[in-house]
Amino acid sequence: MRDPFGRDIDYLRISVTDRCNLRCIYCIPEGMEWIEKADILSYEEIERLVRILGRLGLRRLRLTGGEPTVRRQLPRLVEMLAAIEGTEEISLSTNGLKLTELAAPLRRAGLSRVNVSLDSLDEGCFREITRGGDLRKVLAGIEAAEKEGLLPIKINVVVMRGKNDGEITDFALLTQQRPWNVRFIEMMPLEGNVGEQEARYVSTDEVRRSLEALGGLEPAEAVRGNGPATYFRYPGAPGTVGFISPLNHNFCDRCNRLRLTANGRLRLCLFGDNEIDLATPLRAGRGEEEIAEKVLGGLMAKPQRHYLELGSTASRLIALSQVGG
Numbered sequence: 001m002r003d004p005f006g007r008d009i010d011y012l013r014i015s016v017t018d019r020c021n022l023r024c025i026y027c028i029p030e031g032m033e034w035i036e037k038a039d040i041l042s043y044e045e046i047e048r049l050v051r052i053l054g055r056l057g058l059r060r061l062r063l064t065g066g067e068p069t070v071r072r073q074l075p076r077l078v079e080m081l082a083a084i085e086g087t088e089e090i091s092l093s094t095n096g097l098k099l100t101e102l103a104a105p106l107r108r109a110g111l112s113r114v115n116v117s118l119d120s121l122d123e124g125c126f127r128e129i130t131r132g133g134d135l136r137k138v139l140a141g142i143e144a145a146e147k148e149g150l151l152p153i154k155i156n157v158v159v160m161r162g163k164n165d166g167e168i169t170d171f172a173l174l175t176q177q178r179p180w181n182v183r184f185i186e187m188m189p190l191e192g193n194v195g196e197q198e199a200r201y202v203s204t205d206e207v208r209r210s211l212e213a214l215g216g217l218e219p220a221e222a223v224r225g226n227g228p229a230t231y232f233r234y235p236g237a238p239g240t241v242g243f244i245s246p247l248n249h250n251f252c253d254r255c256n257r258l259r260l261t262a263n264g265r266l267r268l269c270l271f272g273d274n275e276i277d278l279a280t281p282l283r284a285g286r287g288e289e290e291i292a293e294k295v296l297g298g299l300m301a302k303p304q305r306h307y308l309e310l311g312s313t314a315s316r317l318i319a320l321s322q323v324g325g
């Protein structure tokens, strides 16, 4: 599948729910509206859409949300998607809270690897950012994922001034002890957080400068995956440090992805509001050909890039959890 700007689109992020067991301050604003339960696609409906999209070339899959592990029997969905002919890889974005119980069944079902969000290594700060999360459970979850071979382990850190920016070095030093790939991410502006984003935004250039000042960081080969991070390594370190810079270094020219929301919309860009409603034809019993045509026609509207700026968002999106961040 190639879009009008010559980008090959082969990566599908599937939001299985907009619900989450955390309330991260930059992600889920108070009073957010949730998708009606009846509108959330069943596993069978997701499987049917992934089959159609897979035939069009979207073969590398990531399950996300909301928090995907709060959806009941997630391993069953992984098994269903792994059984689709042509599926190349299934990965998971999670906050890690439920990985101690789910890492093994997910692995058995066919999951390849996990990305875990972890914004602080300090229990109190973690609790504050996540509005109540238990850091120890997340760390135990990461260990469980590692033990089950859900590799490479990627840790996502959204850097916020005055919250966790004092922990950048601690996170980077972790990569000298563990084979983890710690990726620093710039906080993005959404309808629900623009003021907060302007106040707390830290560019990845700033993070990188402060790590380089400590010495030793060298460019590293890309870590297996489908994302836009650039990687560095300390000499001899088992892990890497990565930077994801949606604002400071726009990477839309390398965009390879579409997003399927929990209520069956195919979102063409995280920050452009164009989406294709696939739930309606699916639930009306339309044929696979017709749905595939709709996708191919809609793909022509994939925007060239987003126009995010500090303190201003280019979309009506309130939270990433609504589309699958």
Ligand code: SAM
Residues within 6 Å of the ligand: 020, 026, 027, 064, 065, 066, 067, 068, 093, 094, 095, 096, 115, 116, 117, 156, 158, 185, 186, 187, 188, 189, 190, 193, 320, 321, 324, 325
């Ligand atoms: N619950 C899962 C998790 O924690 O990874 C998956 C969904 S979460 C929306 C996916 C990623 O989006 C997380 O790494 C989170 O930190 C990131 N995220 C959410 N809002 C963000 C924002 N405003 N700016 C940057 N990253 C954001």
